[in-house]
Amino acid sequence: MNPAHPMSPARSVSPARPVRILLCDDHLVVRAGLLALLGSEPDIEVVGEAGSGEEAVAMAAKLTPDVVLMDLQLGTGIDGVEATRRIAPTGVHVLVLTTYDTDADITRAIEAGATGYLLKAERPEELFTAIRSAAQGRTTLSPPVASRVMDRMRGAARPALTERETDILGQLAHGLGNREIARALFISEATVKTHLGRIYAKLGVDTRSGAVAVAKEQRLLP
Secondary structure (H helix, E strand, O other): OOOOOOOOOEEEEOOOOOOOEEEEEHHHHHHHHHHHHHHHHHHHEEEEOOOOOOHHHHHHHHHHEEEEEEOOOOOOOHHHHHHHHHHHOOOEEEEEEOOOOOOOHHHHHHHHHEEEEEEOOOOOHHHHHHHHHHOOOOOEEOHHHHHHHHHHHHHOOOOOOOOHHHHHHHHHHHOOHHHHHHHOOOOOOHHHHHHHHHHHHHHOOOHHHHHHHHHHHHOOOO
16 A cells, blocks of 8 residues: 555454445446445445545545445546545545556556455456455455556566666676776767666666676576
């Protein structure tokens, strides 16, 4: 979750009582469908409905549900991400339930403090399980969302170096100085320094030895 938020201690749900849910969706038909669906589960209780982000924030503070089931697009006013950002620090868990699965939507929701991210196309059983998990503070992601998150993590794990930056990194690994690298690659020393600055930034280091160490660790050199 977003480390910028001073998170309150998250509540755990006692098995002796139902999971208390606040629905937030700007479509009455969707809320009615969710009410009927969730009403079939004896251990889940809907304690309120909100049709806007502002209403969800106010009702979450008043009702202190275990989980807010949050849509992302809420018409006018604040969207589901901003509502999540305001609710999450209170310790109430927010489970996003939406039709949107773009990288931007997923990233914004998770950074705002969402406990889970579920797509409306999932089976009812998956929704029930996700709600129970969210009430315990456990993360649940729809399979397509989980795949996107993993793909982003894998992409972030290996910095994208240009061909020239890789060449210079290789020369560094052989112990060459800036002047020697410039001669070997037929470029100026100023150009070498510029590329080194970019390499350091991408690898998160500030020394030549650090760059070589990270390059070897992440197998960035041929």
